[in-house]
Amino acid sequence: MYITTTIPYVNARPHLGHALELVQADVLARHHRRRGEPVRFQTGTDDNSLKNVLAAEAEGVPVRELVDRNAAAFEALRGPLDLSFDAFIRTSSHPGHRAGVERIWEATRHDLYQRHYEGLYCVGCEQFYPEGPCPDGHEAPLQLVSEQNWFFRLSRYQDILLDLVRGGRLRIEPAARRNEVLAFIEAGLDDISVSRSAARARGWGIPVPGDPGQVVYVWWDALANYVTALEGGDYDRWWVAEPRKVHLMGKGVIRFHAVYWPAMLLSAGKPLPTGIFVHDYLTADGRKISKSSGGAADPVALVDAYGVDAVRWWLLREVPRVGDADFTEGRLAARADEDLANGLGNLVNRVVTMVHRFLDGRVPVEAREEVPFDVDDAVHEALEAFDFRRAASAVQALVEQANRYVERTRPWARSRAGQEVALATLVHACRTLAVQLEPFLPTAAARVAAAVTFAGDGRLPRPEPLFRRLAVPTAGPRDAPRAGVDGGRSPA
Numbered sequence: 001m002y003i004t005t006t007i008p009y010v011n012a013r014p015h016l017g018h019a020l021e022l023v024q025a026d027v028l029a030r031h032h033r034r035r036g037e038p039v040r041f042q043t044g045t046d047d048n049s050l051k052n053v054l055a056a057e058a059e060g061v062p063v064r065e066l067v068d069r070n071a072a073a074f075e076a077l078r079g080p081l082d083l084s085f086d087a088f089i090r091t092s093s094h095p096g097h098r099a100g101v102e103r104i105w106e107a108t109r110h111d112l113y114q115r116h117y118e119g120l121y122c123v124g125c126e127q128f129y130p131e132g133p134c135p136d137g138h139e140a141p142l143q144l145v146s147e148q149n150w151f152f153r154l155s156r157y158q159d160i161l162l163d164l165v166r167g168g169r170l171r172i173e174p175a176a177r178r179n180e181v182l183a184f185i186e187a188g189l190d191d192i193s194v195s196r197s198a199a200r201a202r203g204w205g206i207p208v209p210g211d212p213g214q215v216v217y218v219w220w221d222a223l224a225n226y227v228t229a230l231e232g233g234d235y236d237r238w239w240v241a242e243p244r245k246v247h248l249m250g251k252g253v254i255r256f257h258a259v260y261w262p263a264m265l266l267s268a269g270k271p272l273p274t275g276i277f278v279h280d281y282l283t284a285d286g287r288k289i290s291k292s293s294g295g296a297a298d299p300v301a302l303v304d305a306y307g308v309d310a311v312r313w314w315l316l317r318e319v320p321r322v323g324d325a326d327f328t329e330g331r332l333a334a335r336a337d338e339d340l341a342n343g344l345g346n347l348v349n350r351v352v353t354m355v356h357r358f359l360d361g362r363v364p365v366e367a368r369e370e371v372p373f374d375v376d377d378a379v380h381e382a383l384e385a386f387d388f389r390r391a392a393s394a395v396q397a398l399v400e401q402a403n404r405y406v407e408r409t410r411p412w413a414r415s416r417a418g419q420e421v422a423l424a425t426l427v428h429a430c431r432t433l434a435v436q437l438e439p440f441l442p443t444a445a446a447r448v449a450a451a452v453t454f455a456g457d458g459r460l461p462r463p464e465p466l467f468r469r470l471a472v473p474t475a476g477p478r479d480a481p482r483a484g485v486d487g488g489r490s491p492a
């Protein structure tokens with residue numbers, strides 16, 4: 001499976017909304033790897049956006065400096081968030097990107113033409129609207145732009161796109177997003193402008209081949225990353241031969257991915273993605289995430305304060321498949337305490353403690369009962385539907401099932417033989433939990449696995465708390481870097 005996130009523009013540092021998409025993609029990647037499937041998980045940054053240019057101007061620093069600094073902050077989420085991406089592409093510095101964009105441009109040349117254009121442009125969205133204000137909520141007034149641009153014959157692809165989406169060859173989830181795309185296409189597709197004047201772009205971006213007075217529209221440039229990052233044999237492997245190619249994205253950018261991008265590929269004679277999963281937005285304390293959103297403005301500060309398990313668990317267990325989710329640090333701490341410290345951590349601790357108390361640390365694993373502590377199918381089905389919350393709940397249900405088993409078998413009240421059966425069964429359940437938890441909380445899963453793995457002396461390690469309680473944090477998030485964070489959608 002080839003799994004991508006969108007590549008955010010880098011006018012500011014990453015916030016929790018970016019972390020959501022990265023963690024979702026990471027769970028899919030780890031889940032499919034665990035099933036033995038080949039996986040490529042790719043993310044990156046859209047360095048060529050005009051928004052980056054304007055942010056650099058506002059800060060009074062060279063564009064290159066601002067882009068390098070913020071892109072590095074995105075790439076550096078890997079460690080704190082336990083991300084397992086295989087590739088990180090930056091559109092301004094990836095060696096194959098510019099040449100790849102130029103090749104796609106040439107391959108679609110039969111659908112490109114020049115036209116004088118006048119329209120109202122939202123820099124926040126990097127797109128034209130028939131009238132203001134920006135429907136996505138950007139406050140800056142739309143700019144009247146009048147120039148000669150290159151246009152792409154999107155209108156030619158209306159019928160084939162309808163067939164693709166209706167027939168499910170391009171699967172869009174959730175269904176409401178699919179219907180939104182169908183309604184957009186059915187309303188009729190106009191040709192779209194795919195370049196802008198180099199002057200308006202302040203000379204930043206990829207020049208149009210053969211027309212250096214224009215640069216390639218940033219969306220065209222950014223969308224191309226899904227194939228331009230595939231170098232050498234990787235393109236054939238991951239874009240031609242791979243049967244499952246899935247793009248994850250926020251709801252604001254669905255039109256670009258479900259309409260413009262497939263049309264570009266059709267025009268260029270390239271294969272299409274097979275799946276598009278659209279998540280909704282996060283708010284923080286009921287408001288759009290902004291630089292004053294505390295921990296939500298800085299996922300690394302959040303990890304520093306609460307730990308990566310609590311942050312990933314909140315994103316996976318609390319954010320619904322459909323509908324916005326509101327983040328507060330209180331909810332994050334409460335959820336982690338309930339499920340991780342009191343639920344999973346307490347279960348493992350209880351089991352290991354009993355193994356030491358009753359069986360001197362040793363468990364005859366072959367004595368276990370065949371109790372179906374198995375949620376593999378439930379997790380897989382939920383993740384096939386991109387329902388991360390349902391998948392995390394299935395893992396949590398295993399904890400509850402094991403706790404009920406403890407209550408039902410009451411190992412402390414049994415004969416030694418009975419204790420062996422019950423505790424061997426529970427150790428097996430904890431090992432299953434470690435396996436099932438790995439895609440969601442890789443570091444916690446490793447701690448659970450270590451807690452129920454025999455040491456050299458054939459005994460389990462002494463019980464230790466696996467999770468600290470967070471509800472009354474001893475320290476707030478460290479002073480977060482206060483770079484501008486607008487909570488806006490990412491451009492690709």
Ligand SMILES: [Zn+2]
Pocket residue numbers: 122123124125126134135136137138
């Ligand atoms: Zn806008």
